[in-house]
Amino acid sequence: MGDMPAFIPADVVEKSLDYPTLIPLLERALINFSMGSEGGVVQPVRTIVPVAKHRGFLGVMPAYSAVDDALTTKVVTFYENKLSSEIPSHQATVLLFDPATGVLKAVIDGKVITDKRTAAVSVIATKLLKSAHAEVLCILGSGAQALSHYHAFTQEFLFKEVRIWSRTGENAKRFAEAVGGKILVCSTPQEAVTGADVIVTATMSTQPVLFGDWVKPGAHINAIGACRPDWRELDDNLMKNCVLYVDSKEAAAKESGDIVLSQVEIKAELGELLNGTKTALPDKTTVFKSVGMAIEDTVSAKLVYDFWTMNKESE
Numbered sequence: 001m002g003d004m005p006a007f008i009p010a011d012v013v014e015k016s017l018d019y020p021t022l023i024p025l026l027e028r029a030l031i032n033f034s035m036g037s038e039g040g041v042v043q044p045v046r047t048i049v050p051v052a053k054h055r056g057f058l059g060v061m062p063a064y065s066a067v068d069d070a071l072t073t074k075v076v077t078f079y080e081n082k083l084s085s086e087i088p089s090h091q092a093t094v095l096l097f098d099p100a101t102g103v104l105k106a107v108i109d110g111k112v113i114t115d116k117r118t119a120a121v122s123v124i125a126t127k128l129l130k131s132a133h134a135e136v137l138c139i140l141g142s143g144a145q146a147l148s149h150y151h152a153f154t155q156e157f158l159f160k161e162v163r164i165w166s167r168t169g170e171n172a173k174r175f176a177e178a179v180g181g182k183i184l185v186c187s188t189p190q191e192a193v194t195g196a197d198v199i200v201t202a203t204m205s206t207q208p209v210l211f212g213d214w215v216k217p218g219a220h221i222n223a224i225g226a227c228r229p230d231w232r233e234l235d236d237n238l239m240k241n242c243v244l245y246v247d248s249k250e251a252a253a254k255e256s257g258d259i260v261l262s263q264v265e266i267k268a269e270l271g272e273l274l275n276g277t278k279t280a281l282p283d284k285t286t287v288f289k290s291v292g293m294a295i296e297d298t299v300s301a302k303l304v305y306d307f308w309t310m311n312k313e314s315e
C-alpha cells in the first residue's frame with residue numbers, strides 16, 4: 001500500500017484560493033473546454049441523482065485537464081429543504097487522483113472550492129460583458145454564493161454602490177453586518193435591481209425572482225441558481241430580451257430551467273469569448289447563465305493540492 005491520501009480541510013482550501021491566482025487559471029480552463037478535444041479537457045455533463053423523498057440531489061462531476069495534468073471528481077449534494085440551519089444547503093468533496101497511476105492523492109473539502117470558483121467565473125463573465133460605465137452592483141440572495149460573489153466582486157471591481165435583497169429581510173441585514181462594507185439593504189427585489197448595472201442572482205428559488213421589466217437596458221446579469229430543468233430565477237421577458245452566454249452549452253441546454261423553459265438561443269460560451277471566436281456585446285442586456293463545471297473544480301483542486309504540498313510542514 002502507498003501513502004494514505006491527504007485530507008485537506010476547508011480552512012486550508014480557503015487560504016489556498018485567492019481570486020487573482022484563481023481567475024487566470026479558470027480563464028485558461030474555460031478556453032480549453034470550449035476548444036473541444038483540442039483543448040484537452042474531458043468533462044461529461046454531470047450525473048444528477050434526485051433524492052425526491054428529501055427534496056435533495058447528489059451530483060457527480062468528473063473531469064480531466066491534459067494541460068494541467070489534473071484528474072478529479074467532485075461529489076456535491078444540494079437540498080431544497082434545510083432541516084437544520086447548521087447544515088449548508090450545498091456540501092461537496094473533491095477527490096484528486098494521480099493521473100499517471102490512478103492513485104487517490106487527496107480528499108479535499110469542496111464547499112469552499114464551489115463557492116469561490118463560481119464567483120471567480122462570474123467575475124470573468126462580468127469583465128467581458130458589463131458596460132464600461134457600470135457603477136451599481138446588486139445581489140439577490142444572502143447565502144454562500146451571495147457571500148463569495150460579494151467578496152470576489154468588491155475585490156475585482158470598483159462599484160460606487162452595492163445593494164442586497166434577500167427573501168428574509170433579517171438575513172440581508174445580517175449579511176450586510178457580517179461583510180462590514182458599505183452595502184444598501186433593499187426591502188424588495190425590484191428596489192434592489194432598479195438602475196443596477198450588474199446583477200447577481202444567487203438564490204435557491206424555483207420560480208423567477210428577477211423580471212425583465214425591472215432591468216436597466218444594457219445591464220449584465222450573472223444567474224447562478226436554478227440549476228434544474230424545471231427551476232427558474234429569470235422570467236421569460238428577461239430571457240427573450242437578453243444576449244445569452246453560458247459556461248457549457250451542452251450542460252446549460254440540459255440543466256438550466258431558465259434556458260430549457262424559455263427556449264432562448266445561446267449566443268456563446270465564455271471560453272469562446274475568451275479565445276476570440278465569438279464576440280462579447282457589453283452594450284446589450286446580457287445574461288451569463290452559470291450551471292457550474294467540473295473542470296473549474298479540477299483546476300481549483302490542483303491549486304489547493306499544490307499549495308498544501310508546499311506548505312504541509314507548517315500546517
Ligand SMILES: NC(=O)C1=CN([C@@H]2O[C@H](COP(=O)(O)OP(=O)(O)OC[C@H]3O[C@@H](n4cnc5c(N)ncnc54)[C@H](O)[C@@H]3O)[C@@H](O)[C@H]2O)C=CC1
Pocket residue numbers: 078088089090114118141142143144145146166167168171202203204205206207209223224225226227290291292293
Ligand atoms: N452555477 C454554479 O456553479 C453554482 C450554482 N449554485 C446555485 O446557487 C444558488 C445559491 O446557492 P447557495 O448560496 O450555496 O445556497 P444557500 O442555501 O447558501 O443560499 C440560498 C439563498 O437563496 C434564498 N432563497 C431560497 N429560496 C428562495 C426563494 N424561493 N426566493 C428567493 N430567495 C430564496 C435563501 O434565502 C438564501 O439567501 C443555488 O441555486 C445553487 O444551486 C451553487 C453552486 C454552484
Ligand SMILES: O=C([O-])C1=[NH+]CCC1
Pocket residue numbers: 059076078090114227291292293
Ligand atoms: O457546479 C456545482 O457544483 C453546482 N451547480 C449547481 C449546484 C452545484
